Amino acid sequence: MANITAQMVKELREKTGAGMMDCKRALVETEGVMDKAIDYLREKGIAKAAKKADRVASEGMTHVASNDKHAVVLEVNAETDFVAKNDDFQKLVNKIANHLLRTRPNNLEEALNSDIEKGVTAQEYITEAITKIGENISLRRFDIKEKSEDSASGEYIHMNGRIGVLVILKGTNDTAVAKDVAMHVAAINPQYISREDVDAEELAHEKEVLTQQALNEGKPANIVEKMIEGRLSKWLSEISLLDQPFVKNPDITVGQYVKEHHATIASFVRFEVGEGLEKKEDNFVEEVMSQVKKD
Incomplete structure (x- = not known):
C-alpha cells in the first residue's frame, strides 16, 4: 500500500478543489498515483462538484x-x-x-x-x-x-420555504395556538421574546440615538428625558414578540393571546433564506460582452 502523505493530499486538493477526505480516499484507491487520483475524483463527480463550491x-x-x-x-x-x-x-x-x-x-x-x-x-x-x-x-x-409533555411546537413554512419558523410554547399541548404564534413570527419578525431579553448594550445604543434625535429636533432639555422614555418603550414593543399586536387579532398582543391559553413562549426561531448573505447579481450585458471578447 502506498504511503499517502499530507503533502500529496494537499496537492490533490489544489488541483481538484475536492475535500480532504475525498482526496485521501482517491489517493488510497489509486495507490498514490496523482493523475489516476484526479481521474478517480472526476469519475465520481467529486471534482466537478467541488468546482461549484465557489x-x-x-x-x-x-x-x-x-x-x-x-x-x-x-x-x-x-x-x-x-x-x-x-x-x-x-x-x-x-x-x-x-x-x-x-x-x-x-x-x-x-x-x-x-x-x-x-x-x-x-x-x-x-x-x-x-x-x-x-x-x-x-x-x-x-x-x-x-419538547416536553407540557409543551407544544408550532411549525410554519411561508412561501415554499422562503421563511421557516419554529415556536415552543410551555403550559399547553395545543399545537394550533403554537402555529398561530409561528405565523405571527413569520410575518412580523420579532427580535426577542420580551423586552427584558433585549441586550443592555443594544438598549443603551438605541437610547443614545433617540436622545440625539430629540436634541436635534430642538426639544427643550427638560422634556427630552420623557420623550426618550416614550420612544424607547415604543421601540421595545416593536421588537419584542410578547408586546406586538397579534396579526390575527390586532386588538390584543401576542402575550395576551398565549396567556388566554394558559401558555408561555419558551423559544422561537425564524430563518429566512439568504438573510445576511451577499447575493450575486449577474450583469447580463457584461456576461455577453465577455463571451464576445473570448470569441
Missing part, C-alpha cells in the same frame, strides 16, 4: 421537522430559487432534517461530519447531490429544540 449559494429553502421529543428548523442553500421546486433538492432537505433529529449534533461541523448513511457523512451526501442537481448546495444552519 459559487454564491444564497437561495434555497428552510424546513421544519419534528418527532415526539425534538423539533428542528434548518436552512439549506443553493444558487437559484428554482431549486426549491426540485424534487431531488426537497428530498435532500428532508433527509438532512431527519438526520439532525436523529443525531442532534451540537454544531454545523459535527452535523456535516456525522454519518447520514452507513459510511457516508452528511457532507459527502450533499456533495453527491451537488453533482446530480448541478448547483452549489450547503447546509447553512439549524436549530434543534427539545
Whole structure:
C-alpha cells in the first residue's frame, strides 16, 4: 500500500478543489498515483462538484421537522430559487432534517461530519447531490429544540420555504395556538421574546440615538428625558414578540393571546433564506460582452 502523505493530499486538493477526505480516499484507491487520483475524483463527480463550491449559494429553502421529543428548523442553500421546486433538492432537505433529529449534533461541523448513511457523512451526501442537481448546495444552519409533555411546537413554512419558523410554547399541548404564534413570527419578525431579553448594550445604543434625535429636533432639555422614555418603550414593543399586536387579532398582543391559553413562549426561531448573505447579481450585458471578447 502506498504511503499517502499530507503533502500529496494537499496537492490533490489544489488541483481538484475536492475535500480532504475525498482526496485521501482517491489517493488510497489509486495507490498514490496523482493523475489516476484526479481521474478517480472526476469519475465520481467529486471534482466537478467541488468546482461549484465557489459559487454564491444564497437561495434555497428552510424546513421544519419534528418527532415526539425534538423539533428542528434548518436552512439549506443553493444558487437559484428554482431549486426549491426540485424534487431531488426537497428530498435532500428532508433527509438532512431527519438526520439532525436523529443525531442532534451540537454544531454545523459535527452535523456535516456525522454519518447520514452507513459510511457516508452528511457532507459527502450533499456533495453527491451537488453533482446530480448541478448547483452549489450547503447546509447553512439549524436549530434543534427539545419538547416536553407540557409543551407544544408550532411549525410554519411561508412561501415554499422562503421563511421557516419554529415556536415552543410551555403550559399547553395545543399545537394550533403554537402555529398561530409561528405565523405571527413569520410575518412580523420579532427580535426577542420580551423586552427584558433585549441586550443592555443594544438598549443603551438605541437610547443614545433617540436622545440625539430629540436634541436635534430642538426639544427643550427638560422634556427630552420623557420623550426618550416614550420612544424607547415604543421601540421595545416593536421588537419584542410578547408586546406586538397579534396579526390575527390586532386588538390584543401576542402575550395576551398565549396567556388566554394558559401558555408561555419558551423559544422561537425564524430563518429566512439568504438573510445576511451577499447575493450575486449577474450583469447580463457584461456576461455577453465577455463571451464576445473570448470569441
